[in-house]
Amino acid sequence: MEDLPEPLATALAAYERHLASERDLSAHTVRAYVGDVQGMLEHAAALGHTDLRTLDLRALRSWLAKQQTLGKARSTMARRATAVRVFTAWAQRTGRADADPGASLGTPKAHKPLPPALNAAEARQLLEAAAVHADDGSAVGRRDVAILELLYATGIRVGELCGLDVDDVDRGRRVVRVFGKGRKERTVPYGVPADRAIGLWLETGRPELFRPGSGAAMFLGARGARIDQRAVRTLVHSRLAEVPDVPDMGPHGLRHTAATHLLEGGADLRTVQEMLGHASLSTTQIYTHVTTDRLRQAYRLAHPRA
Numbered sequence: 001m002e003d004l005p006e007p008l009a010t011a012l013a014a015y016e017r018h019l020a021s022e023r024d025l026s027a028h029t030v031r032a033y034v035g036d037v038q039g040m041l042e043h044a045a046a047l048g049h050t051d052l053r054t055l056d057l058r059a060l061r062s063w064l065a066k067q068q069t070l071g072k073a074r075s076t077m078a079r080r081a082t083a084v085r086v087f088t089a090w091a092q093r094t095g096r097a098d099a100d101p102g103a104s105l106g107t108p109k110a111h112k113p114l115p116p117a118l119n120a121a122e123a124r125q126l127l128e129a130a131a132v133h134a135d136d137g138s139a140v141g142r143r144d145v146a147i148l149e150l151l152y153a154t155g156i157r158v159g160e161l162c163g164l165d166v167d168d169v170d171r172g173r174r175v176v177r178v179f180g181k182g183r184k185e186r187t188v189p190y191g192v193p194a195d196r197a198i199g200l201w202l203e204t205g206r207p208e209l210f211r212p213g214s215g216a217a218m219f220l221g222a223r224g225a226r227i228d229q230r231a232v233r234t235l236v237h238s239r240l241a242e243v244p245d246v247p248d249m250g251p252h253g254l255r256h257t258a259a260t261h262l263l264e265g266g267a268d269l270r271t272v273q274e275m276l277g278h279a280s281l282s283t284t285q286i287y288t289h290v291t292t293d294r295l296r297q298a299y300r301l302a303h304p305r306a
Contacts (some may be wrong), residue, residue, distance in 0.1 A: 005050040008041045011096050015087060036083035039063075052097040060084060060105045081107045116247040117257040123152055127193075129242040142205035143219060143227075144235050146197040150176070151236075151251055153190035155258030155276050158229050158251035164218035166202070171195055180277035188275050259284070 004012065012034065019030045043063040049055050067077045088102030118126065130148045134141035151161060160178040168177040174195050175187045211224030219227040233250045240246055255276070262272050273284040
């Protein structure tokens with residue numbers, strides 16, 4: 001703190017006492033918070049700010065941008081931004097600052113790695129594993145094949161699948177109507193294998209599980225009620241466990257798989273965005289990272305000068 005201008009050093013010392021005495025935080029937490037704030041104040045001082053009353057959003061953004069140029073992880077930047085926001089709010093609340101510039105400081109979103117996606121051969125093995133269980137002629141086995149085929153064919157969310165009614169499936173046009181986040185409706189196409197599995201389920205599987213209270217639900221549980229998301233997750237995990245050397249994933253992994261295979265097959269981002277029901281194209285763009293990685297791997301294996 002000795003490198004800080006006296007008003008900033010005094011404020012930081014008071015904040016440290018506040019964290020330790022009034023909020024009763026552990027010594028480790030206090031050191032982390034104070035260290036993050038001190039780094040910001042040192043940057044602000046270098047920009048000419050000698051008092052908290054002159055500290056503004058531009059200085060905070062400049063400090064956060066410097067963290068990025070230093071190669072700090074998004075999670076680290078997010079933690080430091082949170083520490084600074086808590087500090088500036090305290091400074092205003094205690095009268096040490098006239099405003100709270102930290103309230104307008106955005107937090108860099110931590111990068112969330114995509115779950116692994118199956119390749120085409122692994123996806124085929126998954127569906128074949130499900131078909132083996134349907135060979136016994138059970139209604140549940142036929143339902144499971146239809147569920148897996150539809151998840152992989154469309155990339156719809158597990159909640160969207162569980163919410164389907166029979167009338168939401170148009171077999172004549174091979175499309176399914178789903179209601180996504182915010183009850184936004186969209187129509188998603190599916191292929192011949194999925195249609196074949198859906199037909200078998202509707203004609204010979206669903207009637208066996210249907211009960212007076214089943215209503216219009218497309219997929220039914222063993223007792224005739226609308227199938228729930230937990231049952232679908234269990235199904236996906238169980239069938240994947242029968243495929244050698246594939247990563248364990250839930251229904252969302254099949255959604256990623258469908259998106260990846262569409263892009264690898266030449267579909268454009270806008271089309272995939274519409275199919276998946278993403279509100280923003282930037283959400284769909286994360287899948288280009290997966291396809292680029294696979295392209296790079298293929299290049300290294302196939303090109304003589306890779």
